[in-house]
Amino acid sequence: xxxxxxxxxxxxxxxxxxxxxxxxxxxxxxxxxxxxxxxxxxxxxxxxxxxxxxxxxxxxxxxxxxxxxxxxxxxxxxxxxxxxxxxxxxxxxxxxxxxxxxxxxxxxxxxxxxxxxxxxxxxxxxxxxxxxxxxxxxxxxxxxxxxxxxxxxxxxxxxxxxxxxxxxxxxxxxxxxxxxxxxxxxxxxxxxxxxxxxxxxxxxxxxxxxxxxxxxxxxxxxxxxxxxxxxxxxxxxxxxxxxxxxxxxxxxxxxxxxxxxxxxxxxxxxxxxxxxxxxxxxxxxxxxxxxxx
Amino acid sequence: xxxxxxxxxxxxxxxxxxxxxxxxxxxxxxxxxxxxxxxxxxxxxxxxxxxxxxxxxxxxxxxxxxxxxxxxxxxxxxxxxxxxxxxxxxxxxxxxxxxxxxxxxxxxxxxxxxxxxxxxxxxxxxxxxxxxxxxxxxxxxxxxxxxxxxxxxxxxxxxxxxxxxxxxxxxxxxxxxxxxxxxxxxxxxxxxxxxxxxxxxxxxxxxxxxxxxxxxxxxxxxxxxxxxxxxxxxxxxxxxxxxxxxxxxxxxxxxxxxxxxxxxxxxxxxxxxxxxxxxxxxxxxxxxxxxxxxxxxxxxxxxxxxxxxxxxxxxxxxxxxxxxxxxxxxxxxxxxxxxxxxxxxxxxxxxxxxxxxxxxxxxxxxxxxxxxxxxxxxxxxxxxxxxxxxxxxxxxxxxxxxxxxxxxxxxxxxxxxxxxxxxxx
Numbered sequence: 001x002x003x004x005x006x007x008x009x010x011x012x013x014x015x016x017x018x019x020x021x022x023x024x025x026x027x028x029x030x031x032x033x034x035x036x037x038x039x040x041x042x043x044x045x046x047x048x049x050x051x052x053x054x055x056x057x058x059x060x061x062x063x064x065x066x067x068x069x070x071x072x073x074x075x076x077x078x079x080x081x082x083x084x085x086x087x088x089x090x091x092x093x094x095x096x097x098x099x100x101x102x103x104x105x106x107x108x109x110x111x112x113x114x115x116x117x118x119x120x121x122x123x124x125x126x127x128x129x130x131x132x133x134x135x136x137x138x139x140x141x142x143x144x145x146x147x148x149x150x151x152x153x154x155x156x157x158x159x160x161x162x163x164x165x166x167x168x169x170x171x172x173x174x175x176x177x178x179x180x181x182x183x184x185x186x187x188x189x190x191x192x193x194x195x196x197x198x199x200x201x202x203x204x205x206x207x208x209x210x211x212x213x214x215x216x217x218x219x220x221x222x223x224x225x226x227x228x229x230x231x232x233x234x235x236x237x238x239x240x241x242x243x244x245x246x247x248x249x250x251x252x253x254x255x256x257x258x259x260x261x262x263x264x265x266x267x268x269x270x271x272x273x274x275x276x277x278x279x280x281x282x283x284x285x286x287x288x289x290x291x292x293x
Numbered sequence: 294x295x296x297x298x299x300x301x302x303x304x305x306x307x308x309x310x311x312x313x314x315x316x317x318x319x320x321x322x323x324x325x326x327x328x329x330x331x332x333x334x335x336x337x338x339x340x341x342x343x344x345x346x347x348x349x350x351x352x353x354x355x356x357x358x359x360x361x362x363x364x365x366x367x368x369x370x371x372x373x374x375x376x377x378x379x380x381x382x383x384x385x386x387x388x389x390x391x392x393x394x395x396x397x398x399x400x401x402x403x404x405x406x407x408x409x410x411x412x413x414x415x416x417x418x419x420x421x422x423x424x425x426x427x428x429x430x431x432x433x434x435x436x437x438x439x440x441x442x443x444x445x446x447x448x449x450x451x452x453x454x455x456x457x458x459x460x461x462x463x464x465x466x467x468x469x470x471x472x473x474x475x476x477x478x479x480x481x482x483x484x485x486x487x488x489x490x491x492x493x494x495x496x497x498x499x500x501x502x503x504x505x506x507x508x509x510x511x512x513x514x515x516x517x518x519x520x521x522x523x524x525x526x527x528x529x530x531x532x533x534x535x536x537x538x539x540x541x542x543x544x545x546x547x548x549x550x551x552x553x554x555x556x557x558x559x560x561x562x563x564x565x566x567x568x569x570x571x572x573x574x575x576x577x578x579x580x581x582x583x584x585x586x587x588x589x590x591x592x593x594x595x596x597x598x599x600x601x602x603x604x605x606x607x608x609x610x611x612x613x614x615x616x617x618x619x620x621x622x623x624x625x626x627x628x629x630x631x632x633x634x635x636x637x638x639x640x641x642x643x644x645x646x647x648x649x650x651x652x653x654x655x656x657x658x659x660x661x662x663x664x665x666x667x668x669x670x671x672x673x674x675x676x677x678x679x680x681x682x683x684x685x686x687x688x689x690x691x692x693x694x695x696x697x698x699x700x701x702x703x704x705x706x707x708x709x710x711x712x713x714x715x716x717x718x
Contacts, residue, residue: 127538234541
């Protein structure tokens with residue numbers, strides 16, 4: 001203990017921080033550099049300008065992947081937040097067995113996306129999952145075959161994603177709901193606000209910093225989703241459920257085209273920055289406002 | 294006196310020059326190897342090979358990298374980047390030539406010549422393992438990807454007794470099975486290679502010459518040719534007979550239905566025999582036959598696993614590489630290996646009449662010989678034998694989308710395939 005005390009405090013924080021940020025910066029820079037080289041199986045020198053970018057952007061795979069990212073990103077984020085919020089409000093009613101319910105809803109988060117994907121691939125498979133169950137129960141006309149429907153398959157990923165993440169959104173929202181000052185609620189009730197007005201006008205408006213945080217976390221989860229698709233649809237039917245992260249992996253490691261894969265990775269990073277930069281700026285503005293106030 | 298001492302000097306210096314070689318000969322041969330084969334019959338086979346290596350006085354150091362082939366390749370890439378490649382690693386098809394450009398490989402010419410091996414290997418296959426005209430890799434076992442598996446009960450259910458040999462007969466039988474009440478007469482998996490494999494079986498069955506020109510040589514005219522279009526027409530028929538619910542499941546998830554006669558036929562690699570038997574089904578539950586061919590002569594779509602040998606300076610590793618090469622070429626070892634995995638030997642001179650072989654394996658080996666004589670052995674696209682991985686993936690994108698999307702017409706598919714090839718060249 002005494003020996004440990006002699007270590008200057010700044011070393012404890014700064015050394016790991018420098019190593020971690022060094023890794024991120026160095027590898028990002030390396031990937032960006034690779035995206036301008038003619039690298040195939042191995043990193044090589046040379047400069048090919050934007051050729052890797054133009055060829056990635058021209059592939060059907062990338063177009064499909066990016067369209068899917070828009071559908072999946074918006075569907076997953078909006079619906080997860082909505083589900084999480086509804087669950088949080090319901091649990092907030094001081095119901096019995098709250099702890100048990102909260103654990104149940106939070107539990108999917110403890111399961112990895114690969115497991116989630118595999119289980120849902122069985123549930124959603126029309127030949128052995130939900131559709132077959134309902135058919136066997138007598139409703140023989142029941143159809144639920146999104147998994148093998150090219151246009152709907154991306155929504156199966158949304159469904160599995162919601163199942164996995166809405167508990168997480170619920171937990172954060174619930175913490176937010178609980179931190180609303182009791183005086184505020186009492187004052188509203190004395191003024192005669194019903195439960196609906198109480199939530200929409202008083203409680204939820206205080207939640208919005210948490211909403212932004214949840215939004216950003218879910219968005220960046222959506223953008224880097226990989227294992228869920230891999231396990232649930234394998235990118236299929238055909239190539240209908242490709243996502244950009246799968247395309248990066250595919251180019252780099254399956255097709256042996258490091259340059260193109262790096263270009264796709266940089267494009268993905270730019271997408272992520274488009275989400276994170278506005279958030280960082282917003283945080284800064286908030287902080288300044290708080291300091292001025 | 295001076296004369297004698299000079300002679301002594303020469304003798305001494307020769308001895309000195311030979312000493313390291315002698316030491317090398319005395320060093321115990323050691324082999325570091327990586328492959329993806331860790332479990333099931335693949336794992337059992339390579340362990341058996343390692344045991345033989347140990348028995349010959351070697352030290353076998355195999356590090357399996359389980360999972361997809363790409364994971365094994367990532368490990369290989371990392372080791373090459375670090376300047377420490379394994380003495381020997383799994384690698385197949387045109388990737389052998391591609392990877393041999395990024396790190397020096399061993400020249401196996403002398404060892405191969407000493408074994409008289411080249412005479413007994415299919416020429417197209419040998420070419421893949423000789424980048425720049427020198428043997429750098431050795432094929433280990435062969436599978437046929439256009440093997441037709443027919444369900445015995447499915448055949449009875451359709452009241453048929455004759456196995457189809459042409460695509461027309463195949464289509465008639467599938468229709469018969471369909472009208473006998475089978476919702477999906479073709480058992481299929483939903484993976485990319487499954488879809489690619491169906492296409493290659495169609496095209497090679499229709500015209501092996503067109504397959505060679507379009508798929509193996511990427512001839513622009515052949516790619517747009519009538520045979521490729523005919524193959525897409527046939528592939529559409531197959532996809533209509535497949536179970537639409539298969540999603541991304543592997544083909545093995547359909548095996549129970551196939552054996553029960555709810556699905557009648559399956560076009561798969563020879564490895565499906567081992568998978569069926571491992572799943573507890575009997576050898577007389579199904580019939581193995583060559584895939585349909587329209588020109589009256591057998592067609593063999595070839596898939597082969599191989600080992601590539603990376604240059605190492607250590608004497609014990611070099612000795613290990615030589616021993617490994619000799620073992621891989623040895624007919625007894627190839628027999629042992631193929632009997633475990635269900636493949637057929639690379640050597641065309643191995644006798645398969647013994648009790649360790651199945652009728653399916655005997656038939657495949659016979660067809661390989663006959664197809665070689667008819668110059669109708671072609672390399673598999675779906676299993677990365679015909680093109681490098683980048684080109685293969687671009688082509689399979691088109692094929693898998695076509696199988697899953699019934700609104701794409703054969704003409705559109707031909708145009709997309711051509712486009713995919715052009716953009717990946």
